Amino acid sequence: MSDAGNDPGSAAHGAAHGAVTGAASGPGTAGPSEPGPAAEPERWSGVERALLRMRRxxxxxxxxxxxxxxxxxxxxxxxxxxxxxxxxxxxxxxxxWGALERNWRSWRYSERADDLLITRGVLWRELTVVPYGRMQLVEVTSGPLERRYGLARVQLHTAAATTDAEIPGLVPDEAERLRDRLTELGGARSAGL
Structure with a gap:
């Protein structure tokens, strides 16, 4: 990937884009009247630069x-x-050419304790929150053009078709790791563990 300031998965990129969820993250952010444990900052991961090259x-x-x-x-x-x-x-x-790069930078995801956050969009930003317990199917797909560029996408299916989500532009190893982790967490949450 590129340098840290341009890498969507880097801390510099996350700081440049600010908090996406509107929820406080960091020490002492449990609320003005509620003392609570310090929340860990969300770790955002970006998609591979090969997705940008493929789309261009x-x-x-x-x-x-x-x-x-x-x-x-x-x-x-x-x-x-x-x-x-x-x-x-x-x-x-x-x-x-420029619009595709701005769109590529906007794709990020964060694995939290109870849900998965996916954010994308430049003019119209969209944040999708997928609770692990609501996931019914997690699959990894890769079309011919994506395979040519060494990419795969993770597709998340929930009970409501309108809440399905996807993360494009992942290397196959990361896509499979994410699929296995989400499947494990989804099974544990739906079983009430």
Whole structure:
């Protein structure tokens, strides 16, 4: 991965983005009127940079051929002024290049004692809290393009389909470790242990 300030899993990145949950985390944060034990700070993990590379390849392999075809069709029939519209896919590719990086940085997850937190999004930030006891199925999937980049995704299925969640861009070993841990914790919580 990249340097500590840019790595979504680093402490510097977590501090730069602040508390996502709105819940206090740290020593002495049990509440203004309730003394309590010091809470451990949440440890956030980010997804692999290979996810960003994969998505950028998809972006360029879609928009640049579109620009070439548009220029090839418009130049002979409408002239060079209309062929300038072929630059629109190039402009979208340039904008998407930066947007994909911001989106990649936003994907983080944290394993807590009773639940799993997943956060993502740039303009519309989304925080998903999945209690371990509510998980019914945890699976690891990896499509052909993800395998090419050495990635896998963890998919979490709960009783309500609207609360399903996923974590993309993990190396297969980490995805399998997370699957095994979540399955173990889910079984223990649902059994009431």
């Amino acid at each position: 390849v998809v972006l360029l392999s879609t928009l640049l051929p579109l620009a070439a075809v548009t220029a090839g069709v418009l130049w002979p029939t409408a002239g060079p002024v209309w062929a300038a519209f072929a630059l629109l896919p190039c402009a979208f590719a340039a904008w998407g």
